[in-house]
Amino acid sequence: MEPRRRLALAVLAVALALAATAAEGYNITKILGEYPEYSQFNKLLTETRLAADINKRRTITVLAVANGDMGDLAASGRTLQTKRHMLQMHVLVDYYGGKKLHQLAHGVTACSTMFQESGAAQGMSGYVNITQRRGGKVTFTAEDASDSSSPSSYVKTVKEIPYDLAVLQIDSVLASPEAEAPVAAPAPVNITELLSKKYCKSFAGLLAADAEAFSNINATKDNGLTLFCPVDSAVASFMPKYKNLTAKGRTAILLFHAVPDYYSLQLLESNSGKVSTLATSNVAKKDYSFDVDKDGDTASLDTKVGAAASVTATVKDDDPLAVYAISKFLQPKELYKVAKDLAPAPAPAGPKKKTTKKKPSAASSPSDDDDDESADSPEASDDDAADKDNAAVPSVLAGWVTTAAAATVAALALAA
Ligand SMILES: *[C@@H]1O[C@H](CO)[C@@H](O)[C@H](O)[C@H]1NC(C)=O
Ligand SMILES: *[C@@H]1O[C@H](CO)[C@@H](O)[C@H](O)[C@H]1NC(C)=O
Ligand SMILES: *[C@@H]1O[C@H](CO)[C@@H](O)[C@H](O)[C@H]1NC(C)=O
Ligand SMILES: *[C@@H]1O[C@H](CO)[C@@H](O)[C@H](O)[C@H]1NC(C)=O
Ligand SMILES: *[C@@H]1O[C@H](CO)[C@@H](O)[C@H](O)[C@H]1NC(C)=O
Numbered sequence: 001m002e003p004r005r006r007l008a009l010a011v012l013a014v015a016l017a018l019a020a021t022a023a024e025g026y027n028i029t030k031i032l033g034e035y036p037e038y039s040q041f042n043k044l045l046t047e048t049r050l051a052a053d054i055n056k057r058r059t060i061t062v063l064a065v066a067n068g069d070m071g072d073l074a075a076s077g078r079t080l081q082t083k084r085h086m087l088q089m090h091v092l093v094d095y096y097g098g099k100k101l102h103q104l105a106h107g108v109t110a111c112s113t114m115f116q117e118s119g120a121a122q123g124m125s126g127y128v129n130i131t132q133r134r135g136g137k138v139t140f141t142a143e144d145a146s147d148s149s150s151p152s153s154y155v156k157t158v159k160e161i162p163y164d165l166a167v168l169q170i171d172s173v174l175a176s177p178e179a180e181a182p183v184a185a186p187a188p189v190n191i192t193e194l195l196s197k198k199y200c201k202s203f204a205g206l207l208a209a210d211a212e213a214f215s216n217i218n219a220t221k222d223n224g225l226t227l228f229c230p231v232d233s234a235v236a237s238f239m240p241k242y243k244n245l246t247a248k249g250r251t252a253i254l255l256f257h258a259v260p261d262y263y264s265l266q267l268l269e270s271n272s273g274k275v276s277t278l279a280t281s282n283v284a285k286k287d288y289s290f291d292v293d294k295d296g297d298t299a300s301l302d303t304k305v306g307a308a309a310s311v312t313a314t315v316k317d318d319d320p321l322a323v324y325a326i327s328k329f330l331q332p333k334e335l336y337k338v339a340k341d342l343a344p345a346p347a348p349a350g351p352k353k354k355t356t357k358k359k360p361s362a363a364s365s366p367s368d369d370d371d372d373e374s375a376d377s378p379e380a381s382d383d384d385a386a387d388k389d390n391a392a393v394p395s396v397l398a399g400w401v402t403t404a405a406a407a408t409v410a411a412l413a414l415a416a
Contacts, residue, residue, distance in 0.1 A: 048084035088115035098157035142176035149175035200229035213254035238329035255279035
């Protein structure tokens with residue numbers, strides 16, 4: 001095959017894969033919301049923040065129980081963290097649509113669960129046995145269940161999105177002594193102390209000096225928070241610009257570094273796309289989001305202002321709180337000019353239009369700013385030393401990614 005054409009086909013494959021990913025987003029809360037009989041189970045998924053984890057995953061099976069069968073899950077006296085473990089047992093990390101379930105060979109199939117993945121489960125606990133019984137009956141048993149506990153039976157298939165998500169109803173809560181074991185409430189985290197100990201002392205100082213930003217971040221840390229802290233050298237090089245911001249601008253830019261959801265590094269890398277920040281919910285009518293992309297062994301954060309920042313170290317990764325050190329200060333497009341194309345991308349087959357999959361960059365032009373923040377918008381930066389760390393390659397790839405639709409058209413034209 002001619003190289004150009006091979007490349008075009010490769011691009012086409014990438015574009016189609018991306019288009020598929022985009023189309024498959026789902027919301028378990030919404031799916032279950034259509035069935036009032038699972039309302040308690042659904043409510044608990046939200047309360048334990050497991051719903052967000054489920055939405056981020058593909059190729060999984062949720063074993064739901066009806067309100068009347070909630071048993072141990074409904075019991076008061078269990079902490080939310082314990083209930084989370086119990087619910088995690090009900091999320092199999094493989095796809096079992098009703099058809100596949102009944103086509104399994106006779107006998108037992110062991111399947112890993114989100115509880116097993118959480119790291120809280122010991123040995124084989126965290127696995128669920130799926131057993132085919134005579135007459136087509138299918139039962140589920142936690143691997144660590146005691147002999148006296150009865151297995152849960154498959155009732156029906158509630159929803160199937162092949163081969164991403166299956167929601168099955170089972171007739172009772174899976175008994176698992178390990179998942180049910182009481183979990184102590186996590187020790188309180190002192191954000192200032194945590195950041196000061198490693199890499200981000202300067203950023204900790206900025207946060208401590210901004211009561212509004214600090215209390216917002218501090219109040220979110222137990223409910224799912226991913227904080228990106230620029231390393232000390234990045235703060236130092238950004239300081240002249242930081243000092244130029246108004247008090248409101250400073251609070252906004254600090255909150256811009258906090259994403260109100262927990263992301264392990266693995267989740268961060270595998271969930272490329274736009275993330276909202278605490279600034280999104282705190283600064284009216286502003287977007288304050290940025291793009292996350294996988295970048296080699298790490299993740300890169302792209303605000304469209306200057307080069308992307310990359311995650312350089314994990315300061316803390318302990319659900320519900322993750323803190324990552326990053327290579328540069330994140331500059332929101334709401335406060336700074338969006339960079340022009342950094343380097344002319346040598347794209348052989350596709351137009352290198354600077355469109356994004358999220359939002360046209362025109363919408364973020366500084367002239368949109370109608371409040372005092374526009375006074376804080378200096379020139380787009382190329383002066384941060386860290387900007388140079390990022391070679392052109394990732395941005396070329398990002399270009400392919402973001403122009404997936406255009407690339408598809410181009411590839412089709414070439415391949416024809
Ligand atoms: C999922 O759906 C629920 C109910 O419809 C809604 O409240 C929630 O905001 C949705 N979540 C996301 C991430 O879209
Ligand atoms: C699960 O299945 C394995 C065989 O695959 C068996 O050894 C084990 O005892 C089963 N556990 C339970 C709780 O049924
Ligand atoms: C958190 O740690 C900082 C620095 O070690 C300290 O000054 C502050 O008093 C601590 N805050 C609380 C609430 O313990
Ligand atoms: C931070 O949040 C904790 C609760 O997690 C609270 O005890 C503490 O007082 C808060 N610190 C500040 C300075 O608001
Ligand atoms: C700070 O603002 C002033 C006045 O707008 C401007 O002249 C100066 O270049 C800015 N400094 C930085 C580092 O952005």
